[in-house]
Amino acid sequence: MALHFVGMGLYSEKGLTLEGLELARRADEVYVELYTSLMPGLTLKSLEGLIGRRVIELKREDLEGRGAGKIIDEASKLEVVILVPGDPFIATTHLALHLEAVKKGCGGRVIHGVSIASAVPSVTGLSFYKFGRTVTMVYPDHGSASEEAYEVIKTNRQLGLHTLILLDIRRERGLYMTIADALKLLLSVEERRREGVVTDRTLAVGVARVGGRNVEVKADMVKELLSYGFGPPPHVLVFPGRLHFVEAEALILLAKAPKNLIESQQR
Incomplete structure (x- = not known):
C-alpha cells in the first residue's frame, strides 16, 4: 500500500491529468489540500463530482506532526x-x-501538475531559462515589510535574471495578498534602503488567475500597476531582468506593456 501525490494544476479540477484522475478513482482514500494555494475555479463538490467519490479536505495540522503520522499509518x-x-x-x-x-x-x-513556475513564463513570454531565484512576499507580522524579496530582485537583476514573486496566502484568515499590496510593501523597503531596486518607475508584470480563462497579465511601471484592476486572487508578480528582443515583443503583445516603456528598457 502507498501514499500517492497528485498535482491538480492551477485553476480548477479540470487541471487534473487523466493519469491523476485514474489514480484517484482507484484509491481507497482521497484527500485534498487547499491551504498552500488558491484554486479559484475549484470547489470540493466539483472535485467530488469529477472523481465520482468522497474527497476529504485536509487542514495544515493534518499534514504536519501527529497528523502526518496518521496519514502515513493509513497509507501503510x-x-x-x-x-x-x-x-x-x-x-x-x-x-x-x-x-x-x-x-x-x-x-x-507522484503525478505532476501544471506549476506556477512554468505557467508564468508561458503567459508573459519571458524565457524560463532566465528566471533566477523565486521568493514569496509575506505579510509583515511585526510592522515593517521583509527585505528578502527586495534582496532577491536586486541579486537577480545584477545577473540579468527575472524574478518571480509569489504572494502570501493565509487562507484561515481569508487573506490573499494582491499585486498592489506587494508593490506597496516593496516601495516601503525602497524608502528605507534607497538603492533604486523598486521605484515607482520600475518595470514589473502582474499576473492574476493563471490557468483560468479570466487570466489577467499586465506589464507596466510600478506606479501604473498600483491602480490597475487585476481582479480577484491569486496574484503573482514578476520583475524582469535583461530582456531579449523576443521577450520584449512578448511583453508588448501578451502583457499589454507600453511600447515606449519596453523600448526604454532596451537602451
Whole structure:
C-alpha cells in the first residue's frame, strides 16, 4: 500500500491529468489540500463530482506532526491519494510528508501538475531559462515589510535574471495578498534602503488567475500597476531582468506593456 501525490494544476479540477484522475478513482482514500494555494475555479463538490467519490479536505495540522503520522499509518494499509494545487512538491510540506512515507516503506507515485513556475513564463513570454531565484512576499507580522524579496530582485537583476514573486496566502484568515499590496510593501523597503531596486518607475508584470480563462497579465511601471484592476486572487508578480528582443515583443503583445516603456528598457 502507498501514499500517492497528485498535482491538480492551477485553476480548477479540470487541471487534473487523466493519469491523476485514474489514480484517484482507484484509491481507497482521497484527500485534498487547499491551504498552500488558491484554486479559484475549484470547489470540493466539483472535485467530488469529477472523481465520482468522497474527497476529504485536509487542514495544515493534518499534514504536519501527529497528523502526518496518521496519514502515513493509513497509507501503510491502504492506497491513499493526496490531491494538491500545482505540482506536488513545490510546497515543502508535501515533500516532507513524501519523504517520511518513503522512509516507512509506503512511498507512492507522484503525478505532476501544471506549476506556477512554468505557467508564468508561458503567459508573459519571458524565457524560463532566465528566471533566477523565486521568493514569496509575506505579510509583515511585526510592522515593517521583509527585505528578502527586495534582496532577491536586486541579486537577480545584477545577473540579468527575472524574478518571480509569489504572494502570501493565509487562507484561515481569508487573506490573499494582491499585486498592489506587494508593490506597496516593496516601495516601503525602497524608502528605507534607497538603492533604486523598486521605484515607482520600475518595470514589473502582474499576473492574476493563471490557468483560468479570466487570466489577467499586465506589464507596466510600478506606479501604473498600483491602480490597475487585476481582479480577484491569486496574484503573482514578476520583475524582469535583461530582456531579449523576443521577450520584449512578448511583453508588448501578451502583457499589454507600453511600447515606449519596453523600448526604454532596451537602451
